[in-house]
Amino acid sequence: RMYKRQMIRRRDIDNLNVPFLAIYESLIPPEEEKVKQRQLLALLEKLVNKEWPKAQLFIYGSCANSFGVSKSDIDICLAIEEANMEKSDILMKLADILQSDNLQNVQALTRARVPIVKLMDPATGISCDICINNLLAVVNTKLLRDYAQIDARLRQLAFIIKHWTKSRGVNETYHGTLSSYAYVLMCIHFLQQRRPAILPCLQEMESTYSVNVDNVNCAYFDKVGRLADFGRPNKETIAQLVWGFFYYWAYCHDYANSVISVRTGSIISKREKDWTRRVGNDRHLICIEDPFEISHDLGRVVDKRSIKVLREEFERAADIMQYDPNPCVKLFEPY
Ligand code: CTP
Numbered sequence: 001r002m003y004k005r006q007m008i009r010r011r012d013i014d015n016l017n018v019p020f021l022a023i024y025e026s027l028i029p030p031e032e033e034k035v036k037q038r039q040l041l042a043l044l045e046k047l048v049n050k051e052w053p054k055a056q057l058f059i060y061g062s063c064a065n066s067f068g069v070s071k072s073d074i075d076i077c078l079a080i081e082e083a084n085m086e087k088s089d090i091l092m093k094l095a096d097i098l099q100s101d102n103l104q105n106v107q108a109l110t111r112a113r114v115p116i117v118k119l120m121d122p123a124t125g126i127s128c129d130i131c132i133n134n135l136l137a138v139v140n141t142k143l144l145r146d147y148a149q150i151d152a153r154l155r156q157l158a159f160i161i162k163h164w165t166k167s168r169g170v171n172e173t174y175h176g177t178l179s180s181y182a183y184v185l186m187c188i189h190f191l192q193q194r195r196p197a198i199l200p201c202l203q204e205m206e207s208t209y210s211v212n213v214d215n216v217n218c219a220y221f222d223k224v225g226r227l228a229d230f231g232r233p234n235k236e237t238i239a240q241l242v243w244g245f246f247y248y249w250a251y252c253h254d255y256a257n258s259v260i261s262v263r264t265g266s267i268i269s270k271r272e273k274d275w276t277r278r279v280g281n282d283r284h285l286i287c288i289e290d291p292f293e294i295s296h297d298l299g300r301v302v303d304k305r306s307i308k309v310l311r312e313e314f315e316r317a318a319d320i321m322q323y324d325p326n327p328c329v330k331l332f333e334p335y
Pocket residue numbers: 060061062063065067068069072075136137138140141179180181182298
């Protein structure tokens with residue numbers, strides 16, 4: 001299945017830069033959304049600190065990692081040291097505190113895989129999920145945001161890929177397809193692999209940022225302002241990269257043996273990670289190593305049926321990029 005099709009240069013590929021960039025621009029959230037998010041965060045902080053003066057709130061996920069499209073819900077993490085309280089009790093209490101104000105639909109989901117409190121703020125129209133002490137997510141959010149600052153093509157590519165995943169229905173972890181977080185890591189990996197490389201591997205560089213979270217040392221080079229010229233030698237355009245991305249996942253990735261690893265900036269073997277067979281529900285059919293929780297395979301949600309769906313979608317997209325007269329329409333056609 002690998003290298004089944006040769007990538008033939010399509011001479012008109014660069015005609016697609018303008019329409020792809022237009023899609024990207026149309027997805028960028030307007031500044032007033034950011035203002036509203038900060039307002040809501042300030043309100044929540046005020047309410048939370050009345051009960052827990054030392055607790056802190058952090059925005060993570062798409063509203064903070066710079067890969068969020070317009071109208072995203074916000075993901076918030078409550079950092080709190082309550083040694084004597086069960087997480088589910090903290091969540092119930094939190095729901096209580098927030099209920100008393102004029103927030104709507106406040107619900108504690110204590111039995112979800114990631115337990116959260118959900119709510120909607122009528123003043124701003126924003127919905128949010130609040131989880132407890134998920135500080136690794138806060139740190140990986142910073143990593144993604146730092147990568148995005150190095151080369152503008154990452155954010156452009158990731159927006160277009162996320163838009164594609166949502167149009168094609170392959171961004172649903174409960175149906176066995178991948179999270180947005182996984183797709184952004186696939187984009188970063190892809191740009192680390194280009195020659196010349198468009199992104200460096202920040203975790204392999206001298207660390208200027210280092211924190212310990214849940215017994216994991218998270219360290220990397222975060223002075224990304226110094227890397228503004230890193231991607232310059234590579235002149236590939238966004239249209240070429242979108243095509244290259246689909247081609248890579250359709251025909252170049254070795255699903256049987258390889259793990260993609262943003263942490264090392266390369267491919268590592270499944271054997272090395274002992275991800276060669278099914279363990280419990282983890283089938284390891286497509287392997288994406290989390291940059292900090294390195295025992296986490298973000299592809300673990302993928303099963304025998306959905307791996308087929310995913311690979312067929314990558315092939316469909318690669319073929320459209322190769323042959324279709326109007327790829328920008330066909331690519332995003334609802335499934
Ligand atoms: N996350 C994680 N591990 C996962 C999935 C998610 O740590 N297996 C964390 C990441 O910090 C990620 C955040 O949860 O940034 C939100 O994940 P997700 O909803 O997949 O990504 P978003 O960027 O919020 O995308 P969307 O716009 O689709 O909501």
